[in-house]
Amino acid sequence: xxxxxxxxxxxxxxxxxxxxxxxxxxxxxxxxxxxxxxxxxxxxxxxxxxxxxxxxxxxxxxxxxxxxxxxxxxxxxxxxxxxxxxxxxxxxxxxxxxxxxxxxxxxxxxxxxxxxxxxxx
Amino acid sequence: xxxxxxxxxxxxxxxxxxxxxxxxxxxxxxxxxxxxxxxxxxxxxxxxxxxxxxxxxxxxxxxxxxxxxxxxxxxxxxxxxxxxxxxxxxxxxxxxxxxxxxxxxxxxxx
Numbered sequence: 001x002x003x004x005x006x007x008x009x010x011x012x013x014x015x016x017x018x019x020x021x022x023x024x025x026x027x028x029x030x031x032x033x034x035x036x037x038x039x040x041x042x043x044x045x046x047x048x049x050x051x052x053x054x055x056x057x058x059x060x061x062x063x064x065x066x067x068x069x070x071x072x073x074x075x076x077x078x079x080x081x082x083x084x085x086x087x088x089x090x091x092x093x094x095x096x097x098x099x100x101x102x103x104x105x106x107x108x109x110x111x112x113x114x115x116x117x118x119x120x121x
Numbered sequence: 122x123x124x125x126x127x128x129x130x131x132x133x134x135x136x137x138x139x140x141x142x143x144x145x146x147x148x149x150x151x152x153x154x155x156x157x158x159x160x161x162x163x164x165x166x167x168x169x170x171x172x173x174x175x176x177x178x179x180x181x182x183x184x185x186x187x188x189x190x191x192x193x194x195x196x197x198x199x200x201x202x203x204x205x206x207x208x209x210x211x212x213x214x215x216x217x218x219x220x221x222x223x224x225x226x227x228x229x230x231x
Contacts, residue, residue, distance in 0.1 A: 044222055044223070044225050045160075045222040045225075046222065047209055047219050053194050061219045089200075106156075106218070107170070108160075110170075112167060113167055
């Protein structure tokens with residue numbers, strides 16, 4: 001059974017940093033592109049970033065470029081999202097999501113339960 | 122970015138057909154591939170993939186869900202609607218980066 005379990009969220013002051021983690025199991029993690037998708041309270045879904053199987057290629061939405069860093073550790077079956085210079089508009093539930101493609105199909109067949117990030121002073 | 126437009130809500134009776142539409146600001150089809158996907162999200166839960174590439178049923182999804190469309194116009198059909206189907210439904214395109222989602226259609230009971 002595919003499982004994605006996020007952690008690392010919480011209440012953070014504007015301008016501070018946070019690192020989210022996603023522990024994957026139930027599939028050959030290193031074979032799949034992975035992504036982060038977020039959802040602001042009462043809002044819709046927004047793709048944030050994706051990373052290739054080996055981690056050498058990363059992709060970001062324009063609004064987070066330079067502040068967010070997606071990475072992965074294939075030995076630990078774990079996906080990460082480093083978020084720097086947090087802003088109030090980053091407040092959202094962040095979902096870890098598995099892409100069904102080895103090269104990136106850019107849709108998501110499994111999702112974690114999500115982790116909440118609240119940016120407030 | 123490709124903008125996907127969905128109606129905010131749809132009221133339906135149990136046992137009836139629900140048709141949820143999604144319109145893209147430009148074509149999301151390449152050759153024979155229609156790069157539109159559908160998700161279901163219940164309150165407090167993560168999204169679940171229902172349909173991929175416009176008409177392919179995801180693993181474990183009941184056959185009362187189906188998808189159709191090409192180019193800029195796509196439809197998710199639920200027939201017949203069951204109580205467990207009350208949720209918000211999102212379309213998502215993968216034709217161009219960034220992948221974008223529609224605003225969601227909340228399926229409500231009439």
